[in-house]
Amino acid sequence: MNEEGEASMYELTHIQAQSIVDRMMKDIPYNINIMDRTGMIIGSGNKDRIGTLHHGAVQAIQKRRIVEIFEDEEFVKKGINLPIELNGNIIGVVGISGEVEVTRPFGNILKSAVILLIDNSIAMEKKNVQKNLKQEFFTQVINAETAYTQEMIDQALIYGIQLTRPFQIIYVESPTEIDEHFAISVPFFKMTQTSLCIVVQVADQIEDLQQALEKHYPNTLISMSNWNDKIADGLAQAKSAMRVLKGVYTNQKHISYANCDLIVDMLKSFKNDVRLERLAHVLEQNYELIKTLQIYINCNLNLNETASKLMIHRNTLNYRLNKINQATGKDPKNVMELMELILMLINRVE
Known part of the structure; x- marks a missing residue:
């Protein structure tokens, strides 16, 4: 008009x-x-x-x-x-x-x-x-059931996206609102006031993107998908990786789906599993135990390093790990049972 x-x-x-x-x-x-x-x-x-x-x-x-x-x-x-x-x-x-x-x-x-x-x-x-047209387009492309029509392919070019080429999705969550006019040289869509879906089609751009995000939003969390032929698949991978990042890691701000795909696949098998929900419910009542478990995992089960990071005595650490065992019935020092506790930590993240 x-x-x-x-x-x-x-x-x-x-x-x-x-x-x-x-x-x-x-x-x-x-x-x-x-x-x-x-x-x-x-x-x-x-x-x-x-x-x-x-x-x-x-x-x-x-x-x-x-x-x-x-x-x-x-x-x-x-x-x-x-x-x-x-x-x-x-x-x-x-x-x-x-x-x-x-x-x-x-x-x-x-x-x-x-x-x-x-x-x-x-x-x-x-x-x-x-803005509404862009959001409507985004709603379509993040739907896994959407088939890319010629009309969508043409519309995507308006936003600098070539739907006929592979994508890598960078998913971003920030503790503060992200400016709608945030200046980056690649296409992006705001998921919420504090989250972005960035569509990358040139691998060389990723490092510059991370630096720009960290400069403007120092406490932002970033997850990256594999290369995919559909935006919806990439976003699903990136969001799954973000759950792992937020659930398990305490001092890490970046994660790639390629580094946690096995855990994500395992988590899918436990979707809506009442056992994981029960474990999460038990530990949610004691943040100290959740933090202890996360640091313990981040330190690769090294008791001395974990105690040092938590600034507690090693005996206190053993007391807390035993308390986790008593509360959940899962021993953090047992690798198989620890895996269930890891899945629990991830499952509690929305």
Whole structure:
């Protein structure tokens, strides 16, 4: 749609009009009225007039020019009425009540304020439409059942994505909100206010991306998928890897699906398994034990290193590991049972 088409359909709203009136009347000591394209008052310093027909505005619309009224009449009050015109279309009228000679200088200022608001609103609407189209496209491509049609392939090019080439997905979670205008040179979609899905098709870009993310969001967590032919598959891998990162690791901020795919596959086998949920529930009541278990795993089961990292005596560490065994029935010093505890840690992450 061209700008002329957008302007011809543009409708001033009561909220917009009243907002301008309230703001401008703080500086202009005269009553201000804003009318729609029919001459109906939609914003006024005199709230009783809202919803009534302004005859001076009707004249301004019909004559397509400024109408100055020098004397109060039965249906009109003296003042100045300026039609608001965009691309040859009158979309409303601005009126100021009072002596014409005094109110005339304020007329163009107020008219300019209204036009500026309209221009901003049209630009915002265009931006929102583009944003919604991008989000709709993203919703489609992250659906595993979606087949890439020619229409989607063409649309993807708008966002710098070639659906006919493999992808690597970088999934990002930040403890703070991520700026929507975050400047990176590859396509990305906001999943939530604090998470991103970045679509990479050139391997050399990954290191620069990580550095940019760490610079702007130092505490961000990053997970990477394998190369895939579908965005949905890559995002699923990256999100699964993120669960492993958040569930097991305490001092690591990056993880690749390739480094934890076996654990992810094992976790799929235990999906909705009540045993893992029970273990998680038991340990959730004691954060100290969860932290101890995570550090123990991160230290590759080295008791001395674990005790040092936790700043506790080795006997205290053994006491906590025994407490985990008593609470869950799984011994962290037994490799097979430790695997169940690892799956539990991951399973508790949403």
